[in-house]
Amino acid sequence: MPFCFRHTCLTAVLTAFVLLLLFQESSAHAGSARNIYMKAADMRDALDTRVPCYHMLRELSIHGMGSPCVSRISIYKKNASKRIESHVLTAPSGSALKDTLVIDDGSRRHHFTADGMTAMPSETGVKSDFSPVSFAREGDAVVNGAPCYIIKTRNEFDDITTLWIEKKYYLIYRIETCTADSTTLETFSDYREVTDNCFIPYQYHVVENQIPIQSMQVLAFTKKTDMEDTLFQIPGADPPVPARPETGQAVSDAQVSLVNRIQIVNDIMALTEEMQRLIHKGQTAEAGVLQKKIEALSEQLHD
Numbered sequence: 399m400p401f402c403f404r405h406t407c408l409t410a411v412l413t414a415f416v417l418l419l420l421f422q423e424s425s426a427h428a429g430s431a432r433n434i435y436m437k438a439a440d441m442r443d444a445l446d447t448r449v450p451c452y453h454m455l456r457e458l459s460i461h462g463m464g465s466p467c468v469s470r471i472s473i474y475k476k477n478a479s480k481r482i483e484s485h486v487l488t489a490p491s492g493s494a495l496k497d498t499l500v501i502d503d504g505s506r507r508h509h510f511t512a513d514g515m516t517a518m519p520s521e522t523g524v525k526s527d528f529s530p531v532s533f534a535r536e537g538d539a540v541v542n543g544a545p546c547y548i549i550k551t552r553n554e555f556d557d558i559t560t561l562w563i564e565k566k567y568y569l570i571y572r573i574e575t576c577t578a579d580s581t582t583l584e585t586f587s588d589y590r591e592v593t594d595n596c597f598i599p600y601q602y603h604v605v606e607n608q609i610p611i612q613s614m615q616v617l618a619f620t621k622k623t624d625m626e627d628t629l630f631q632i633p634g635a636d637p638p639v640p641a642r643p644e645t646g647q648a649v650s651d652a653q654v655s656l657v658n659r660i661q662i663v664n665d666i667m668a669l670t671e672e673m674q675r676l677i678h679k680g681q682t683a684e685a686g687v688l689q690k691k692i693e694a695l696s697e698q699l700h701d
Contacts, residue, residue, distance in 0.1 A: 536560070541571045582607055666695050 536548040539562060546562040562572040573585040584605045604611050669692050676685040 544571065546571055662695050662698055666692055669695070 536550045539546050539548050541562050541564070545565045547565060549561040549563055551559050551561075556578040557575055559573060559575040561570055563569070564571050570585075571587055573583075575583040577583070586603055586605075669688050673685045673688040673692070676682075676688065
């Protein structure tokens with residue numbers, strides 16, 4: 399499943415906190431650092447909305463699920479957020495369902511959109527009409543030894559669905575739907591362990607009011623990893639950019655420049671936070687060294 403985000407509120411709070419400490423602890427450093435930090439924060443927000451490039455972390459494909467379909471899960475990362483896209487491709491019709499879940503672990507903002515909720519065939523009765531507005535993260539849990547997000551949704555019929563989504567590969571480990579007429583539909587998985595202590599579902603079971611009604615088997619599971627150095631366009635962010643022949647990366651020179659500038663901005667903000675920590679400890683000489691680094695990075699943004 400998939401997740402999305404923004405840093406505006408977190409940045410505002412962090413900026414205010416840093417500036418307050420700088421002002422209190424050192425008038426010598428505060429003015430320059432404050433201006434650089436504020437400009438960096440503003441620039442990061444401005445750039446962040448313009449760069450559609452995400453780093454792909456891994457991609458999974460699941461074959462089976464009781465019907466001739468493939469569920470493909472793509473996991474991306476942009477700064478501190480993760481975006482998970484789930485595509486269910488059915489055969490022979492070739493139709494596709496897509497879910498997008500975005501988690502920002504920094505600001506704890508979560509966004510969810512769905513026009514298909516699960517890889518289950520439609521006849522299982524699993525609802526697929528959840529509203530993005532009703533999505534909420536209820537907390538965390540451990541299912542079969544795997545840490546999971548607990549996600550809760552409510553649709554227009556007042557059906558409440560809770561999902562347990564595994565944190566590493568973002569597979570759905572359990573679904574429980576309570577309908578307005580008190581019907582309870584549960585979907586859960588048997589698991590097997592693959593590499594690096596990852597448990598994957600190999601069989602799904604559907605139970606209605608504690609009566610088993612269907613079981614579905616995962617026929618194959620494949621994954622691609624170690625893709626952190628490749629940038630991908632996210633559909634709907636910006637028009638696609640032709641891939642470079644020499645690298646195959648779908649990213650333009652202008653976008654590479656923007657990505658580099660965002661990295662500089664993030665470095666400035668990290669150094670500024672470290673500098674205020676040193677000032678708070680009375681290590682003004684070390685803070686002065688960091689301030690020079692911050693000023694040098696700031697100059698690069700204007701080159």
